[in-house]
Amino acid sequence: MVELVVNGGRYELDAPVGTSLAEALRERIGLTGTKLACGEGHCGACTVLVDGKPALSCITLAHRLDGREVTTIEGLRDHPMVAAFVRADALQCGFCTPGQIVSAVALVEASPEPGADEIRHRMAGNICRCGTYPKIEEAIRTWQG
Amino acid sequence: MARLIRTEKEIEGRYEEVWIVVEEDALDQWPAGPLEIVGKPAPRMDGYERARGEAVYTADLELPGMLHTAVLRSPHPHARVRSIDLSKALAAPGVHAAIGPNDIPQLVDECCYQGHAVAAVCADTYATARAALSLIEIDWDVREPLLDPNEAVARRSFLSDPRVRERGDADKGLAAADVIVEGEFRTQVVLHNSMETHQAVVQWFGDGIDVYISTQAIWAVRDRVAEQLGVAADKVRVVCNYMGGGFGSKNGPDDYTFIAAELAKRTGRPVKCALTRREENLAVGNRNATIQRLTVGAKSDGTLTALLGEYVNAVGWGGWMAPTDGPMHSLYACANVRSTLYGAKLNLPPMKAFRAPGFVEGTFGLESLLDELAAKLGIDPLELRRINHADHDAEDDRPFSSKNLLECYRRAEPHWERRHEVRARSTETVKRGVGMASQVWYGGGGPPSYAWVRVGSDGRANVVTAMQDIGTGTRTAMAMIAAEELGIPLDHVTVSLGDSSRGPHATMSAGSSTTPSVGPAVRAAAADARRQIEEIAEQRGTPDAPLAEVVALLEDAQILGTGARGPNPTGMQVLTFGVQVAEVAVDIETGEIWVERVAAIHDVGRVINPLGARSQIEGGIIQGIGHTLSEERLHDPKTGTILTTTLDAYRLPTIADVPEIVSELVDEPDTHLTNLGSKGLGEPPIVPTAAAIANAIRDATGADVRSLPISREEMLRALREAESRKSGEQRGAPAAV
Numbered sequence: 001m002v003e004l005v006v007n008g009g010r011y012e013l014d015a016p017v018g019t020s021l022a023e024a025l026r027e028r029i030g031l032t033g034t035k036l037a038c039g040e041g042h043c044g045a046c047t048v049l050v051d052g053k054p055a056l057s058c059i060t061l062a063h064r065l066d067g068r069e070v071t072t073i074e075g076l077r078d079h080p081m082v083a084a085f086v087r088a089d090a091l092q093c094g095f096c097t098p099g100q101i102v103s104a105v106a107l108v109e110a111s112p113e114p115g116a117d118e119i120r121h122r123m124a125g126n127i128c129r130c131g132t133y134p135k136i137e138e139a140i141r142t143w144q145g
Numbered sequence: 146m147a148r149l150i151r152t153e154k155e156i157e158g159r160y161e162e163v164w165i166v167v168e169e170d171a172l173d174q175w176p177a178g179p180l181e182i183v184g185k186p187a188p189r190m191d192g193y194e195r196a197r198g199e200a201v202y203t204a205d206l207e208l209p210g211m212l213h214t215a216v217l218r219s220p221h222p223h224a225r226v227r228s229i230d231l232s233k234a235l236a237a238p239g240v241h242a243a244i245g246p247n248d249i250p251q252l253v254d255e256c257c258y259q260g261h262a263v264a265a266v267c268a269d270t271y272a273t274a275r276a277a278l279s280l281i282e283i284d285w286d287v288r289e290p291l292l293d294p295n296e297a298v299a300r301r302s303f304l305s306d307p308r309v310r311e312r313g314d315a316d317k318g319l320a321a322a323d324v325i326v327e328g329e330f331r332t333q334v335v336l337h338n339s340m341e342t343h344q345a346v347v348q349w350f351g352d353g354i355d356v357y358i359s360t361q362a363i364w365a366v367r368d369r370v371a372e373q374l375g376v377a378a379d380k381v382r383v384v385c386n387y388m389g390g391g392f393g394s395k396n397g398p399d400d401y402t403f404i405a406a407e408l409a410k411r412t413g414r415p416v417k418c419a420l421t422r423r424e425e426n427l428a429v430g431n432r433n434a435t436i437q438r439l440t441v442g443a444k445s446d447g448t449l450t451a452l453l454g455e456y457v458n459a460v461g462w463g464g465w466m467a468p469t470d471g472p473m474h475s476l477y478a479c480a481n482v483r484s485t486l487y488g489a490k491l492n493l494p495p496m497k498a499f500r501a502p503g504f505v506e507g508t509f510g511l512e513s514l515l516d517e518l519a520a521k522l523g524i525d526p527l528e529l530r531r532i533n534h535a536d537h538d539a540e541d542d543r544p545f546s547s548k549n550l551l552e553c554y555r556r557a558e559p560h561w562e563r564r565h566e567v568r569a570r571s572t573e574t575v576k577r578g579v580g581m582a583s584q585v586w587y588g589g590g591g592p593p594s595y596a597w598v599r600v601g602s603d604g605r606a607n608v609v610t611a612m613q614d615i616g617t618g619t620r621t622a623m624a625m626i627a628a629e630e631l632g633i634p635l636d637h638v639t640v641s642l643g644d645s646s647r648g649p650h651a652t653m654s655a656g657s658s659t660t661p662s663v664g665p666a667v668r669a670a671a672a673d674a675r676r677q678i679e680e681i682a683e684q685r686g687t688p689d690a691p692l693a694e695v696v697a698l699l700e701d702a703q704i705l706g707t708g709a710r711g712p713n714p715t716g717m718q719v720l721t722f723g724v725q726v727a728e729v730a731v732d733i734e735t736g737e738i739w740v741e742r743v744a745a746i747h748d749v750g751r752v753i754n755p756l757g758a759r760s761q762i763e764g765g766i767i768q769g770i771g772h773t774l775s776e777e778r779l780h781d782p783k784t785g786t787i788l789t790t791t792l793d794a795y796r797l798p799t800i801a802d803v804p805e806i807v808s809e810l811v812d813e814p815d816t817h818l819t820n821l822g823s824k825g826l827g828e829p830p831i832v833p834t835a836a837a838i839a840n841a842i843r844d845a846t847g848a849d850v851r852s853l854p855i856s857r858e859e860m861l862r863a864l865r866e867a868e869s870r871k872s873g874e875q876r877g878a879p880a881a882v
Contacts, residue, residue, distance in 0.1 A: 018272075032205035033198020035389075037340045038422040042792035045340060073198035086192035089760050093616025094195025095204075095340035095389030101196060124801040127792065129340050129390050130616055131767030133800040135760060 002066045006031070007075030015062035022046045022057035025072060033073035033098045037127075044126035047099040048072045054106040073098035081105050081143050088139040092130035100126045104140050114140060150712060155587050156656045157393070157498045158468040167592045170665060170711025172672055172820035175629075177751070177813060183629040184812070186756035189621045190640070191387075191614070200387040203359040204419060206346045212241055214408060214418040215274035216401070217264040217281055218428060219256035222290035222492040222785030226254035226263060226283060233280040234266050239273040242266070242411040243281075249407045250373070251400035258462040258494045259787050260427030262400045267408040267416050290492035290785040294436060294459035297489035304460045304488035310474060311483040312540055318451030318481025322442025326518045330437040330510035331852035332835075334459070334778040335771070336426055336795060337499055341389025343429045344419035345398070347405040353380035354409075358402060361391040361615050362653035366398045367645045374406060382646040385613045392768075393498035394430045395615075396655050426790040430497025431778060434459040435469050437510035447524045447532040449479035456507070460488045463495030467503030472511050475720065476585045478535040492785055498655060500768065501828035504586050505835065509853060512582035512836030516843055526840065527554060527561050530583055530724075538718035546714050547815035549748040550583065550722040556809055557581065560726040560744035564844065567728050571845070574734050577741075580840025581726045582833035588749060588825035589719030589818055590661030591710070595649035598627055598670040598706040600678065602699035604692060605637045606671070612651035612663050613643050617827055618757035619659045623667045625753055626821065630671035632692060649707075657721065657825025660753060662710050665819035669708025677704050714817040721829045723747030725766070727837035728804075731845050733864055736857030740770055740838055744807040750815040750824040762808040762830040769834025771798040777854050847871070 002015045006029060013028050022039075025031045025048070034057055037045035041059035048057045049071035076082065081104050084090070091097040100123070107114055107122045114122070119140050128136065147166050154163045179185050194200040231243040245264040246254035252262050264281055268274035291297055319325065345358040354376055360366050363383040371378040388395070405418035420429065435458055442451035456469045470484035496502075519526040531554060537544050564579035571577045596610040608627045614620040624638040631638075641648060652662040675692070682688050682695045696704065713719060728742040745762050752758050775796040779788040789795040808830075814822025839850050848863035 026205075027207075030207075031198075032201070032207075035198075035202075035204065035340070037342070037389075038792050040422065040791060042422075043340070077197045077199075082193065082196045085196045086188050089188060089192075089618075089756050091189075091192060091195055091616075092618070092760060092764060093340065093388065093390040094191075094200060095202065097196050098198040120801045120803075124799045127340070127797050127799060129338055129392070129768075129797060130760075131764030131798070131803075132760060133767060133798075133803045134763050134806055136800060137803075 002063050004065055005069045007071060013062065017063055019062045020058050021048065021060040021062045021065060021070065024062040025057060031072050031074050035095050035098060037095060044103060045096045045099040047102045047126065049102060049106060052109065054103050073102055076101060076105055079105055080145060081108065084139040084143040088135045088142065090132050090135035090139040092132055096126060096128045100128065100136055107140065108143055152712060154591055156658065157502055158471055158504065158587055159465065165593050167712040168709040170820050172669060174814055174816050174820060174822055180629055182625050182635050183753055184755065187621060187625060187635060187754050189618045189757060190624055191620055195387065202341055202387050202389055203344050203346060203357050204341050204389065206357055206417065208346060208348060208415040211346065211415040211417055212267040212269065212408065212412060213271040213274050214265055214267045214405060214416060215271065215278050216262050216404060216418065216424065217278050218424065219259060219261040219263055221256060221285060221287050222259045223288040224256045225286040225288065227286050228284045229264065230282040231264060233282065234277040237277045237280055239269040240266055240277045241268060242408050244407055249403050251403045258492055259785065260424065260494050262404070265404045265408065267412065292491055292493065292782060292785045294434070294457045294489040294491065297491055298457055298487050302490045304490045305466060308466065308486045310470060313481035315451045315453050315481045315483035319440065319442045319453065322450045323445040324518065324521055325440060325442045326514055326521055327440040328514050328517065328851060330439065330513060332435045332506040332509060333853050334434045335432045335499065335776045336778050337392040337394040337430065338425065338795065338797060339390030339392060339394060342420040342422060342425045343395060343399060343401055344417065345402040345405050346415055346417045347402065347409045348415035349409055352376065354406065356381065356383045356402060358383060358385055359388040359395060360385050361395045361613060361655050362397065363611060363613055363643065363645045364650055365396055365653055366402065369398050370402065370406065373403060384644050386643040388613065388615055391615045392500050393502065393655060396498060396653060399429065422792065423790040426795060427494055427787055430495060432499035432502065433461060433464070433467065433496035435506045437469065439510050439514050441514050441518050443518055443522065445522065447522055447529050449477055449533045450481060452479050452482045454484040456484060456486045458486065458488050459491060461491055461493040461495045464497055469503040469507040471504050472507040472585055474540050476511065476583060477533040478539055479533065493780060501586050501832050504832050505772065508582060508584065508832050509835040509839065512833065513839045516580065516840040517849060526581060530554065541718065543716050543718050546717040546719045546817040547750065547813065548722055549811045549813055552811050553722060553724045553746040553748055556746045557724045557726055557744065563728065575730050575732050576845040577728065577730045578841045578845025579726060579728050580837050580842065580844050581724060582836035582840060584723035584725065584747065584829050584833040586721050586829050586832050588657035588661065588721040588829060589713060590652060590658035590825060591713050594651045594662040594666045594710040596663065596666040596670040596708045597649060598674045600674050600696055600704040602696050604633060604696055606631055606633060608638060608640045608667055609648045610642055610651045610663055610667065611645050611648035612659060613654050615654040617654070617659065617761060618754060619654065621757060622660050622753040623663060626664050626667045627671040630668050631675055657827045657829065659825065661819065661824050664753065664823055665821045666708045666710045668820050670706040673708055674704045674706030677706065711819060717817055719818060721747065721749045721824050723829050723833065725833045725837040727841045729838060729841040729845055731842055731860065733846060736860035738774060738842065738855060738860060740804045742805040743834065745830055746809045747826065747829050748811040749826045749829060750813065750818065751822040752810050752812045753823060758810055758826055759808050761826045763806050765830025766806055766834050767798050767803055769831045770802060772853065773835040773838045774854055
């Protein structure tokens with residue numbers, strides 16, 4: 001058994017070795033805002049925060065997170081970054097967007113007014129096949145409204 | 146009035162003659178430019194649910210009792226299944242059913258490409274199903290694959306008959322040329338890699354079937370499922386409310402839908418069949434590789450006298466022959482054009498449409514060679530394109546419904562003028578330059594597409610049309626059109642889409658056809674509702690009363706408007722146009738290339754939502770940059786094994802690869818086309834990007850890059866070639882005095 005704190009709520013889960021955090025979130029807890037696009041840590045769609053730091057939930061093992069705090073897009077729904085993404089049109093199909101927003105939130109928590117280079121460096125692990133990158137950069141630059 | 150007409154229908158550059166019922170498009174064109182709502186930027190109406198992770202994609206569906214599927218795919222490019230035994234897989238705990246070759250047509254024992262589906266298992270969890278695959282005993286007879294497209298042409302291994310197109314007399318045209326340039330261009334296989342992999346959830350209800358699917362074409366899925374399963378079309382319900390990208394790869398049901406349908410039938414449970422990213426990189430289509438042998442002849446004043454092309458599309462095992470020859474026949478006024486197009490059938494995964502199929506590849510070859518011609522003639526590349534501008538469709542001798550390419554060129558001038566300043570920023574080892582390329586593509590859409598508009602006593606309207614929004618923002622565009630026509634605020638309009646049993650037929654989200662096809666139907670439906678409301682107002686003696694006041698009397702009554710897309714204009718060619726200007730930097734020591742700026746000016750008729758339109762342009766250019774510089778599906782040339790099945794091996798562009806992008810739209814309604822005057826914008830922006838970058842590289846370095854992607858190896862090869870050409874010229878030149 002593993003105890004996770006997800007978006008402030010406590011969950012006790014039976015997570016056999018091999019269960020990824022993404023599976024635990026999506027299939028056990030029912031939080032499907034976290035998307036799985038590659039399942040092997042290459043695209044960033046599954047990004048969540050573990051103790052405030054971005055993590056790829058598809059290659060993070062759930063049983064190793066006993067007592068840790070996990071924040072998913074569901075926990076960030078009212079974060080101003082969401083409105084910034086919508087305002088800037090920083091999403092098209094939207095499948096990578098929750099992961100983008102989680103990464104962007106982690107970025108601005110650490111650096112509230114990031115420059116272009118910092119944004120490009122810190123967001124390069126989140127792939128968007130629709131190519132919304134210029135708008136993502138705009139959203140992050142203007143997230144405070 | 147409804148009429149049955151025989152008309153030409155175009156999708157992704159493929160024409161077919163079809164019978165369709167059309168209703169006249171009787172509405173007057175709106176004035177050009179921004180209106181109350183249409184033409185002004187609006188954030189997408191489904192932005193929040195997507196951004197907040199609330200939108201339920203097919204990947205998120207979990208129906209009660211649902212089983213998960215794993216598919217056994219051929220690891221060999223060409224092999225026969227001598228024998229297969231599913232019994233151990235079937236006996237594994239948690240497994241509910243297993244199917245193999247010939248249980249359905251999509252599962253085969255003659256495997257003709259790596260990834261060809263052979264068998265499938267469904268179980269309580271995906272992990273259980275996947276583990277059971279390893280229990281399938283299979284004996285392979287591995288055969289020699291055919292992999293080389295030139296060899297396929299020599300052996301006449303064709304997907305369909307070669308296509309020859311000619312206008313005028315290309316040989317005579319070539320004989321009349323003062324200058325001839327020729328070159329062989331190659332483009333690579335690129336993969337769609339939509340973020341949501343191909344998948345479906347299928348559930349039977351008696352003799353009816355529900356299909357939840359990540360698709361661009363719910364009606365195509367409905368019809369093909371109905372046909373193969375022998376179910377009445379209206380008993381197939383296809384649902385796609387949100388989907389995670391398609392780019393041309395999700396226009397049909399594919400193997401996974403039929404696998405899920407068969408397993409659902411056998412188990413009596415809902416069954417999901419979702420592909421992994423690795424399967425996605427094998428078995429769901431690609432932009433095929435091409436070889437293009439091109440010749441261009443011109444007078445010394447720049448007038449083109451002949452365009453000749455031999456095109457080989459390395460199609461793979463299936464798909465169709467994309468019009469790689471298209472730009473050669475439609476971009477310029479040249480009187481003499483001849484092309485031959487071969488579709489090489491190979492033991493490689495099948496192609497599918499991918500964002501302007503054929504035209505992306507063909508524009509790279511043609512527009513690169515045109516710049517080589519400009520250099521040889523000493524004519525400015527932009528001027529050369531103006532000289533050969535086509536003022537009508539020379540292929541079929543008919544006028545364009547609208548064309549503002551010259552206006553695009555005019556607006557490109559300030560970007561083109563930057564080349565002197567850009568070049569001046571070159572250093573000893575980093576050379577900078579500017580290149581341009583023109584764009585031509587389809588995008589006019591056509592009938593049939595229908596819409597309903599419902600107005601209630603609260604003054605709000607609901608648009609119902611069974612189209613899908615693949616992420617382009619068409620849902621928002623439809624709401625804007627209805628709000629404009631009804632004269633109500635945008636936030637008073639909702640749109641119901643993505644369900645074949647809950648709305649009228651609408652076009653597929655492909656071929657840049659959604660807005661130009663469904664938009665006019667939505668406007669017609671809104672106009673129908675508005676007319677009824679005006680009639681009520683008149684009956685009440687308050688003809689000028691605002692809509693909200695009139696409908697407030699309705700209580701539970703509703704106003705129902707219907708609308709249909711009218712016919713395309715007779716005897717006219719409908720195309721989209723544009724130009725892009727790219728700025729690059731090339732490190733001539735390492736071969737590294739940076740795209741620093743791209744300016745894009747496109748002509749797609751009326752713009753509905755300038756915000757969403759800019760996003761389409763940026764997205765197209767970024768995909769184009771990936772196609773030009775980094776993306777390539779590789780296979781082992783000896784065995785045919787695909788080497789790039791993961792997203793670390795297959796290199797998609799990231800935010801760090803994005804240049805400054807400046808975009809502009811001419812925004813002039815095509816008054817001949819529809820009541821809306823809009824064409825599509827999904828595909829045009831990706832068409833000229835590769836050629837504009839290649840031409841900028843030539844401007845920067847003098848090197849002719851001839852193959853995509855322009856890897857460092859290709860860049861260094863082109864630089865060496867240019868260097869040896871230069872020293873050859875110096876040796877042959879008279880000594881300086």
